[in-house]
Amino acid sequence: MDKSRGEYARLIKLLMIGDAGVGKTSILYRFSEDIFRPPSLATLGIDLIKKEITIEGENIKLLIQDTPGQERFRSITQSYYKGAIGAILVYDCTDKKSFNSILNWADQIKNLGNEITEMTLIGNKWDRPDKKITTDEGKALARELGISFLEASAKKNINVDKIFYDIAKAIKNKRLNKSKAVNAKAMKNDPNTNNCCFNSCNLF
DSSP: OOTTTTTTOEEEEEEEESOTTSSHHHHHHHHHHSOOOOTTSOOOSOEEEEEEEEETTEEEEEEEEEOOOSGGGGGGGGGGGTTOOEEEEEEETTOHHHHHTHHHHHHHHHHHOTTOOEEEEEEEOTTOTTOOSOHHHHHHHHHHHTOEEEEOBTTTTBSHHHHHHHHHHHHHHHHHHHHHHHHHHHHHHOTTSOTHHHHHOOOO
């Protein structure tokens, strides 16, 4: 059986986006390998991780791309967005600058991420006692952007899996609902229309 239509009926590409040092790579490695990789070295290029998960009995293959947060790389990031349908915006709870940068990153997503339909905001290093960003501030920014919000810790493995499962489920349901609406419209216009779109088309 073709995995793209069978075993892996869903293929979702996600981007990890945010300033350098906020822990994007640490979150990614905690999720993919269950190890803690301190954010001591900056991501200098494309770091693509593949992870298979199951949501509501359905196999989903995630392609998660880490991106460099340094200013000098921003001019070459357009290629990173190709094929991505979800974005995980990350800031460091101990770094006010990284929090303030989120709006700029969100604007970049709007300008370059034409296919992105789902975003979530993550406050990493939530376990640190020297936090400078409160939970309420994180929630307020997420409301402003109209996206979901979660605090996490890659080091302590708090809410890391939930980040990826939640956004994958949201994308899955959004695409499924869109497919149902398209199919219902087609059936309304032509009752004899084959129901193949809903039953067999790969939504992603």
